[in-house]
Amino acid sequence: MKKIYLLMSIVAVVLVAGCSSDDDGDMGVKPVADFSYANDGSTFTFTNLSENGSTYRWDFGDLGFISNEENPTYTYGIGGEILVSLTVTNELGGEDFISKTIVAPEIIIIDIEIDGEFDDWEHVEVAAENTPGNGSVQTMKIWTVGSKVNVYLEGNTNMQMELVDMYINSDGDIQTGFLHSQWSEGSGADYLFEGPMVSNGWGSFYEHTDPAGGWGWNAIAGSGASLVSSGSVSISAEKNAIEFSIPKAALGSLGETIGFAFTEMTSGWALVANFPEANSFVTVEL
């Protein structure tokens, strides 16, 4: 028995010596993995700080996306804490590995539905506001991604939208269309919607016709139904809100921006208020 133990011990010593010899000699100088990163929104630029490496393998931590570039740039489709790993290998197969946790911005998906629920507007930025307490409409948001122009209006309880003249500068040019004195620093309304701001009311879109910028409009037959609206909804004791959409296809040849202004009236055509109180249309990019 003693002989067997002795033999096993000698084999073990030889094996350990053999492994040690491979690490030091055959794998070359051991690489050291390291990296830094910077981001612009969801796009991250990774800077490789590794030493003694010749090939690199990045695992971006979002299931399945890898890169062998030395200094990759990667745009995440997810947000939150993500574990990024880099494996560095030298020419002889020696390798090192490092992981770092990055934080990608939350991905916000905006999907507007005209349903009288207004949570879908939470992440859309405000396009225009009145001085608190003035007028009827007080806040406007516009979302133009997709095939429709979606609009959210929030107002005090004066905002009923029983009757509205909604002016739209759809070609982005404030010199073309109706030049409205109320918004003297920029109007150029190529379209007008006149009627109650409810879906399928008697309202209609009108196309501007007077080349001199005066009050000249042609009704577009059957166009009122293309305005899809929630109607004015009470959201608190002091506030009403409304959301509506207009198909982009209903607004002729669009420019790079679109501008809006409103004159709200009672059902008896008495003025309630104009929006915005600024003297040019509320304008956003398309």
Ligand SMILES: [Ca+2]
């Ligand atoms: Ca909604």
Ligand SMILES: [Ca+2]
């Ligand atoms: Ca215009």
